[in-house]
Amino acid sequence: MKNSTFKSLVCCFLLMNFSCKEEVSLSKNEQIEKKVDALLKLMTLEEKIGQMSQIRHFEEDADVHITSKYIGSIIHTEGPTPGKTALDWQKRFTELQKKALSTRLGIPLLFAVDAVHGQNTFEGATIFPHNIGLGATQNAALVEEIAKITALESAATGFNWVFSPCIAIPYNDKWGRVYEAFSESTELTEKLTKASVNGHQGNLSDPKTVMATAKHFIGDGATNFGVEGGETSLSTKEIQERLLAPYKVAVKENIGAIMASFNTITGISMHANKALLTDTLKVGMNFDGILVSDWKAYSRFGGNDIINAGIDVVMAVDGDLGSFHKGLKAGIKNRSVEISRINDAVKRVLRQKFRLGLFENPFPNADLVKEIGTKKHREIAKQAVRESLVLLKNQTQILPLSKETKKIVVVGEHANSAGLQSGGWTIHWQGTKENYKGATTILDGIKQHAKGEVVFDEKATKQQFDADVAIIVVGENPYAEFFGDIGHESNQLELMLTKEHQQYIKTYQEKGVKTIVVLVSGRPLVVTEQIEKSDAFVAAWLLGSEGDGVAEVLFGDYNFKGKLPHSWPTSTEDYKGKYGPNFWDDSIKPLFPFGFGLSY
Template sequence: MKNKHTYMTLKLVLVGLCVYAYNSSKNIPPKNVQPNSIIEKKVDSLLSLMSLEEKIGQMSQIRHFDSLADQEILAGRIGSVIHTLGPNPGEGAMGWQAKFTELQEKALSTRLGIPLLFGVDAVHGQNTFEGATVFPHNIALGATRNDKLVEEAATITAIEAQATGFNWVFSPCVAIPFNEKWGRVYEAFSENTALTQKLSRASIKGHQGNLSKTNTVMATAKHYVGDGATDFGTEGGNTTLTMQDINDHLLPPYRDAVKQGVGSVMVSFNKLSGIDMHAHKTLITDTLKTSMGFDGIVVTDWKGYTKFGRNKIINAGVDMAMAVDGDLFEFQEGLKRGVAYDSVPIERVNDAVKRILRQKYRLGLFENPFPDSTLISKIGISAHRDKARQIVRESLVLLKNESNLLPIDKQTEKIVVVGEHANNSGLQSGGWTIEWQGVNENYKGATTILEGVQKTAKGNVVYDADGTGNHLDADVAIVVVGETPYAEFFGDIGGETDTYQLTLTKAHQEYIKTYTENDIKTVVVLVSGRPLVVTEQINQSDAFVAAWLPGSEGDGIAQVLFGEYNFNGKLPHSWPKSVEDFNHKYGPNFWDKSITPLYEFGYGLKY
């Protein structure tokens, strides 16, 4: 392995010397030149050596376990590798690094030795790796309103992502949700544009830091544009906002992302007034690239090439295709034919490849292409978990506290904790946790809400998993209810799966009734990826807390319930009062005053 690495390093040095010679021949001074100027010369030099097949290869992204992965990488026909739904790269972080090192060595052994980008959906920590720190989802970060915490969470995510072999994350989501029926509300920070701008800047800064260092990653602003503002909250649906509304409400976070130097932008599944966003040249090329000055990579979402118009999306300005699930041949051969028959200008291909190479140089991959094994020891360390726990505490929103039930006295004689969500780290973490759709069981390294209560309270703590009411002698009931994990369109309410609803399940409603109707002082903790219609349950309870999806550090909730810390969170979304609030295209939100919410954006009590 060491000899291979030495060979690869020498090869990269030789490439650098060739670039130096090119610069010298053009009378370009090798010193006292802005780094970006040097990178541009390197990019132009390397591009001039590439065949069309190699260029299209740089525009291709596949999964590490695809059957042709090794063969295509060795042939120089792949520019990026993604890890997502499917088998893990190896056993433990060392196994993950070993797999990506093996693939990188194959890429570096090709004629031009161009290193690979390794991408992952690390949207709330390195959430694909069991044992990593899993942060609260972005909706909870929006509730903190704390850009410093967001930056720190992103910095930790970058470290733990690099520790598992990745140099590119598909985060942050900078959508502005207009309807809680959308299954991705929790991936966004807020319905408020200004708050989203502030937290997006912080997230990109934290992820990217000094981009060439081995503890930082390339970030991705997504999904461009209008994904959260589709009619009726349908994932991949039609966004019928006016261009003025899009400019005022949806584009500002992207402008800030570009100013912050974000390395990539992912295009959205939705249509904009009937035009697929993947093929929307006006917004991709004219607005994002030309007007905003974005010089990074525009990447498709899943199978975007074949879904949204093939070469039409390349001409619209897309630079890299997630060529997965059989799309690789379709993409590479289709684009090759497009160039051959003049339907895709070679200048468009060259522009795409330059953008990809530019980011690889900025990441320092030509100098340091391999994962840093020293970072493995930092995965899930106590300092990282402490930061995640702080975010949990600061994200909790107190909606009601009748008779000052909260904070709960630690000396309370008997406390009953109710509901399966109280003792299940998978349920409390939501989608994009270990698996794409999340998991319904405990995972390694996490602490549940029940464990937090047991650790914090001094009296007798008992657990009623299914709300049977066997502990009606309790002094206080902490009833934990909410949604089960989902991701993307699976979480749409009223969508094709039709699994989720705007209200609590009948079973969870009964958990609350069982204790409130027996005059037990009851605190309801709602674990959800969005505001739900719980007006009746708020009225029934003595205290009600919106806990969002807290991630791996569930004990942070107990710390606030028992008064070790005060409530800090403010609603990042308007809170609906009835299901009827959603009879129109949008639910109650900061911008539309036609629907009066139960609680306004920004509401939140303290003790």
């Protein structure tokens, strides 16, 4: 039988499962459930396991695997891009989608990407402040608008699924992903979770929206000593009260997917924790979406144990695809995995594909390409920069700066690098130190607003001591995931400024030049001494592509609005315990409390 003929029969079968009269009386979700059940009855075991499989588009034999292994979803990660332009990306994903549609049942693919602060894998897209900066804005309406733009620009590059938002509650600033989360505050995280989910998803069948993913379930930000993938030793009550609440909000807002986390609880990998993944999340919260694994989870966290625990889609990358398919088939054969578990997983995948309207509109919309990085989108990003800035000190009232200031010296490489000001997950997984397409730097903004002389002294070696004021921009180099953990063997990061950056500040302070310090970081740092000796001190977080938003506030076009999304530490001694100074027991008094922020 020809493939097209078979698929015509499939369509007839789906339609025959409920009459026209019945269809009118059923809700949209009820209609989808009928279609899902009908399609599931037609599927072979190989097709079901294929729908549970996620691979990268650039892997060897990816094209072949889509048709031979009936792959259900594609992920774009660090590695070769689908092309130079957005249309190139769409073309590549269209090619892959056509392969999926050519299979026996013609089930369309999902295309996923880590768009965590804009469509940050595509150069030229609008890059927003990371979530920690959005937490500082406390502006739910703004967060929802940013999520809408992220969804639109992600769809414009061919994606229908994003791995965002991260709704972890970080308790230790040593964790390398603090900036991916909104706040240490459960209440604030709940509010911004609702906004982000609604912004990303909207009406799922609208081609301008995408399926969102809450991550990482659960306890990833609350590991002992802030270790990525470490042990979360909080009590059941503490997890329930502090960590689960944002997920309840996400589920209530019909989030399409949730990603499991790398950490362990009572020594059990979260990927294999049935009590939390199935009993708590799927049954207890009535989550009907996709529970997706994190990177290479099948081989890392127990093989079929993760399927039995509740994982529906496996990130079968870096050689895991073959072992996953072979291992799961063997598990079903020896009855260590029940076919009912497989059917549940596949129904969840099909359900979201129907909700997204992929069976009717499987291909990306070329008309959306013109929406990438537009002036309107960048204005929203600039607004987010302005509202995220937290003024920690302005004792001498040096701010706002007069635009008529005769001479300003701008110090530090972070002032003149879009990559450094944006942090990890920007163009590349671990970020970049270079400027990238469409972005403006902090220095660009200062030069645009100042009417007097502006001199850039990158390494504080030009001895511009006759300047009226020094704007010194210092901070962390980009990092992502475990590479950002303080104490990880792969890095030499500390919870304070490098000696070089401390010297930038000292060089001008010791010469009596008034200093405004702008800190670019993914978390609070121990900068007590630098704050004490500065005339003004600003926490700017990781601000994305619109660096000129900083200048707009420094020169008084806008007031400071940002409030600390995290308590601010006084000393590195604060981090000796398991949880760090952000633990909610108030045993350590912060230098500045959660919610602190000055204004003009």
